[in-house]
Amino acid sequence: MEQGQPKQASIKALMELVSGDMERVNNRILSMAGSHVELIPEIAQYLIDSGGKRLRPMLTLAFAQMFGYEGEGHVKLAACVEFMHTATLLHDDVVDESDMRRGKAAARKLWGNQASVLVGDYLLGQSFKMMVEVGSLEALRILADASAVIAEGEVLQLDAAQDVGTTEEMYMRVIEAKTAALFAAACEVSPEIAEESDGIRAACRKYGMDLGLAFQLVDDALDYGGSAKDLGKDIGDDLREGKITLPVVYALARGDDEDRAFWKRCLEEHDVREGDLEHAIALLKKTGALADTIARAKEFGASAKAALAPLPEGVVKDALAEAVDFCIARVV
Incomplete structure (x- = not known):
């Protein structure tokens, strides 16, 4: 790389550091997704094959490596984290009536809502079996706390969704529960089984929480200002599904009566017409809502990197810091 040329953010370093353990996690996922009920492994395999960077389990593995953990617990816990995430995706797509997931047809479009919900429940059950195997209460x-908080976030979002009166504070509560809680738990379990101090555990949890918030806010911006390839689902899904996200909260607060009437028609009345997505994007840009959402994501990204300060120096810490940059760089 030429001197002065900016380094492109990547999670390649993180992936390489945990590649050996990640292979064991994948094998564990495949074995635990098995069932004599044919539909369960069929849907599970479809989701496993559909891609995704597996960032959450990689974080669990990276922190285990950072603290020199020796044993099998981190592999099982990383598989738990991925199962919890996958179950959440299955349930989310049903609740949101999404047609796409990671650039492919959502499972509910192929097998129906009932099968998607029940297979999600099965994966949650399997994840709790693995948690018990680890032997750490x-x-x-x-x-378990993260699982309950995620469910609370789903219910809270039902209250906030399609309500143009949703505040920034209310929306941040939703994504802290729905998205950031699992990131935080994924980062905290490894220092716990490695018997690190409460202070170290708190730092790891803070890193995960702020990374998760940054990750979700970038997704919110991408839904109006990105591409289906970057997002892994159709652009404009949030508008079509009536979701109030932070860019919309900002645009509503800054727009005039005509603008608010537009958002109300699209989001509360589910009346989305041809050209509305383009108009929504124009409003978000005009009011600075997209730029400010990205700025908020950067703030949480900076906070995540700051949380790493008390942790051991080395290649793992560097890779975790770069993972933050990667999450932000998806939209800048």
Whole structure:
């Protein structure tokens, strides 16, 4: 690389560091997704094959490596984290009536809503079996708490969705529960089984929480200002599904009566017409809503990197810092 040329953010370093353990996680996922009920492994395999960077389990593995953990617990817990995430995606797509996931047809479009919900429940059950196998009551508590918080976030979003009166504070509560809680738990369980101090555990959790918030806010911006390839679903899904996200919260607060009437028609009345997505994007740009959402994501990204300060120096810490830059760079 020429001197002065900016380095492109990547999670390649993180992936390489945990590649050996990640292979074991994938094998564990395949074995635990098995069932004599044919539909369960069929849907599970479809989701596993559909891609995704597996960032959450990689974080669990990276922190285990950082603290020199020796054993099998981190592999099982990383698989738990991925199962919890996959179950959430299955349930989310049903609730949101999404047609696409990671650039492919959502499972509910191929197998129906009932099968998607029930297979999600099966994966959650399998994840709790693995948590018990690890033998750490505290790790079990961390992930069980995250599971409950995620469900609370789903219900909270039902209240906030399609309500143009949703505030920034209310929306941040939703994504802290729905998205950031699992990131935080994924980062906290490894220092727990490695028997690190409460302070170290708190730092890891803070990193995960702020990374998760940054990640979601970037997704919010991408839904109006990105591409289907970057997002892994159709651009404009949030508008079509009536979702109030942070860019919309900002645009509503800054727009005039005509603008608010437009958002109300699209989001509360589910009356989305041809050309509305383009108009929505124009409003978000005019009011600075997209730019300010990205700025908020950068703030959380900076906070995530700051949380790494008390942790051991080395290649793992560097890779975790670069993972933050990667998440932000998807939209800048």
